[in-house]
Amino acid sequence: MSDFKFIKFEMDGNTAVISINRPEVYNALTLDAKFEIIEAIKLSNNDPSIRSIVLTGEGKAFCTGQDLNDRTIQGDKGPVDLGSTLETEWNPLINSLRNSNKIIIGAINGVCAGAGVSIALACDLLVSKPKVKFVSGFAKLGLAPDAGSTFAMTNSLGPKKTLEFFLLGEGLLSDDLKEANLINFLDENPVDFSKTLAQKINHLAPNSVSMIKSNILFSLEATYKESMQKEICTQRFLGNTKDYQEGLAAFFEKRIANFKGV
Numbered sequence: 001m002s003d004f005k006f007i008k009f010e011m012d013g014n015t016a017v018i019s020i021n022r023p024e025v026y027n028a029l030t031l032d033a034k035f036e037i038i039e040a041i042k043l044s045n046n047d048p049s050i051r052s053i054v055l056t057g058e059g060k061a062f063c064t065g066q067d068l069n070d071r072t073i074q075g076d077k078g079p080v081d082l083g084s085t086l087e088t089e090w091n092p093l094i095n096s097l098r099n100s101n102k103i104i105i106g107a108i109n110g111v112c113a114g115a116g117v118s119i120a121l122a123c124d125l126l127v128s129k130p131k132v133k134f135v136s137g138f139a140k141l142g143l144a145p146d147a148g149s150t151f152a153m154t155n156s157l158g159p160k161k162t163l164e165f166f167l168l169g170e171g172l173l174s175d176d177l178k179e180a181n182l183i184n185f186l187d188e189n190p191v192d193f194s195k196t197l198a199q200k201i202n203h204l205a206p207n208s209v210s211m212i213k214s215n216i217l218f219s220l221e222a223t224y225k226e227s228m229q230k231e232i233c234t235q236r237f238l239g240n241t242k243d244y245q246e247g248l249a250a251f252f253e254k255r256i257a258n259f260k261g262v
Contacts, residue, residue, distance in 0.1 A: 006033035008058070009040050014051040015198040016044040016102075017191075023059025026111065028067035034089050038096045045101050048261060051202035051209075053100065054194045055123060056107035065114025065137075066090075082143070090115055090147040097122035098148075098217065101210040103201050107194040108132055108174060108183075118147035124213060126183045127190040127197065128174035135171040155220070156182050205243040206261035 006029075008019040018040045020027040029037075037055075044050045057063055066085075097104055097119065106123030113135040120126060120134075138145045145153075145166050153162040157180055165172060177183045187193040201209060211234045219227040238244055243259045250257035 004036050004040065006030070007036045007040060009043075011050075012054070012195050013199065014049060014202045015054055015195060016040070016047075016050045016052075017054045017056070017195070018044075020055075020057040020063055022067075023057075023061070025067055025069075026061035026064040026113075027057040027059065027116070028064045029093075029115075030067045030070045031089055033067075034093045038093055041096045041100055041104070050102060051206060052198040053102050053104045054107055054191065054198055055097075055104055055119075056109050056191050056194070059110070061110040061116075062106070062108045062112045062132075063116030063119050064111065065116045065118075086146055090118070094118055094122045094147045100124075101206075101213075103198075103209055103213060105194040105198055107190040109190055111135070113137055115147045115149070118145075118149040118152070121149060121152040121182065125194075125197065126177075127185045127187055127194045128178075128183050129188060129190055130173075130175055130186045132174040133171045134174065134177060135169065136166045137169060139167050140169055152182075156180055203256070203259070205238075205241070205247065205257075205259040207241055207243060208238060208259075211238065 004021075006020070006022055008017075008021050010017045010019070018037065020029070020033070020037070022028065022033060041053065044053050103125065104123045105125045105127060106120050108120060108126060108128035110129070111133050112120050113133075114137050117134055117136065136145055136149075144150075150162075150166075153165065157165065174183055174186060178186055185193060185197070215227070215230055215234055218230050222230070242262045243257075246259060247257050
């Protein structure tokens with residue numbers, strides 16, 4: 001595994017555990033920290049022994065978004081192109097989460113703010129401590145939410161509640177987001193819970209898992225007919241895998257299937 005400075009990369013069985021390791025700044029991210037997360041996700045996706053990923057933070061916060069001390073985004077010497085920062089740093093990070101072939105479980109251990117909300121929402125499944133606060137904060141800086149959070153929040157909360165969240169800055173609790181189906185589970189020990197959840201995913205057929213995720217993301221912006229057509233292509237491929245044969249055999253033999261990703 002690569003050596004990392006701003007994250008921890010550890011293995012728990014067949015699960016890669018990535019921990020943002022900047023607790024002194026509540027896990028706010030610089031350019032280098034973002035690229036380390038991207039690299040860790042890439043390593044995980046390229047390793048066939050890794051079946052799932054847990055993403056969390058060290059200390060009291062999950063992630064508080066952009067480190068405002070990062071000189072690449074400071075505008076004290078004149079206008080700064082934050083659009084470029086999104087194109088070259090934040091959006092590649094969010095897309096690495098969203099496009100991961102391995103399921104990513106976000107273990108929300110503490111406060112989640114700014115673009116840290118975008119990181120959380122880009123995870124496939126979310127486990128959070130109860131009463132954790134999610135805060136936007138962009139409007140107080142004279143900015144607008146970014147890194148995909150506008151799409152994710154609006155499609156889940158609706159435009160009015162999302163506008164309230166983004167403009168007034170009072171935040172929402174993880175309990176509220178679970179009611180809105182943005183968080184899957186609440187638990188006092190989100191990392192341990194996430195590892196247990198990951199083990200369940202690890203026993204499933206890898207191609208099936210990745211294609212279910214892909215089909216769900218596709219369906220968000222596709223027509224009904226387009227989604228059905230993608231299901232046909234997916235099922236045609238999966239029906240010809242050895243894992244499907246193993247799944248059938250396990251069903252009839254009343255045993256646990258041993259899927260190998262082929």
